[in-house]
Amino acid sequence: MRDLEVRRLGLVPYSDALDLQKALVEQRKSGVIGDQLLLLEHPPVITLGVKARNDRSHIIAPAEDLDAAGVEVFETGRGGDVTYHGPGQLVGYPIIDLKPDRCDVHRYVRDLEQVMIALAGRFGVQAGRIEGLTGAWVGDEKLAAIGVRIARWVTSHGFAFNVSTPLDHFKFIIPCGITDKGVTSLERILDRPIAMAEVEEAAVLSFKQVFT
Numbered sequence: 001m002r003d004l005e006v007r008r009l010g011l012v013p014y015s016d017a018l019d020l021q022k023a024l025v026e027q028r029k030s031g032v033i034g035d036q037l038l039l040l041e042h043p044p045v046i047t048l049g050v051k052a053r054n055d056r057s058h059i060i061a062p063a064e065d066l067d068a069a070g071v072e073v074f075e076t077g078r079g080g081d082v083t084y085h086g087p088g089q090l091v092g093y094p095i096i097d098l099k100p101d102r103c104d105v106h107r108y109v110r111d112l113e114q115v116m117i118a119l120a121g122r123f124g125v126q127a128g129r130i131e132g133l134t135g136a137w138v139g140d141e142k143l144a145a146i147g148v149r150i151a152r153w154v155t156s157h158g159f160a161f162n163v164s165t166p167l168d169h170f171k172f173i174i175p176c177g178i179t180d181k182g183v184t185s186l187e188r189i190l191d192r193p194i195a196m197a198e199v200e201e202a203a204v205l206s207f208k209q210v211f212t
Helices: 014-029 063-068 105-121 167-172 186-190 196-210
Strands: 004-011 035-041 045-048 072-075 082-085 089-095 136-138 141-151 154-162
Touching (some): 004 196, 014 035, 014 072, 035 196, 082 167, 105 136, 105 141, 105 154
Parallel strands (some): 004 035, 045 072
Antiparallel strands (some): 035 089, 045 082, 089 154, 136 141, 141 154
16 A cells, blocks of 8 residues: 555544545545545444435434433435444544555455454454445454445545444444344453554554555
8 A cells, every 4th residue: 555644533523523534535636645544433423324314214212312322313425324433432434545456346345344354353353244244243243334435436434343332322223224133342252451542553554454
């Protein structure tokens, strides 16, 4: 890969991250900046991808429960259905130009999955794919979700890897519209605390390993 600037941003409100991505995508398209990888966490938020833009049936909690838990709801321009972001979840937003040799949407999604699988592997966790679904899975439980947007072959949005995410918050939704699968986290699998900085570093190494 060409030079990659990694930005570790900490806790960022979802709306601020959308605005930042929009600005960086335009800068990347015009060549003002090189490839970027934003690593951050969000306050509790449910996001609706293009599949769910006009259908909120996969948000199963009443509005008052979401308000009580401090969970916002945002429509967004990424692909996919409904997902949850919150503290303890490492979110990665690659702003990269896929031209000239990676102009393949399906390949890009598979590559992000490989990053998540490699990231899990650095902690001794064997993750994999499930045919017909996206993300990284451990058995029938999703460890990492993926939802992307690509405009003129410049990417935005990306992946969400559960490190110490409160898994009970996923009860507010049907994650990605999938009813017969569960959700897990790195800490739940390993049964020990994991420092987010350690996962960030492993994510950068895994990303560079795949996008070379």
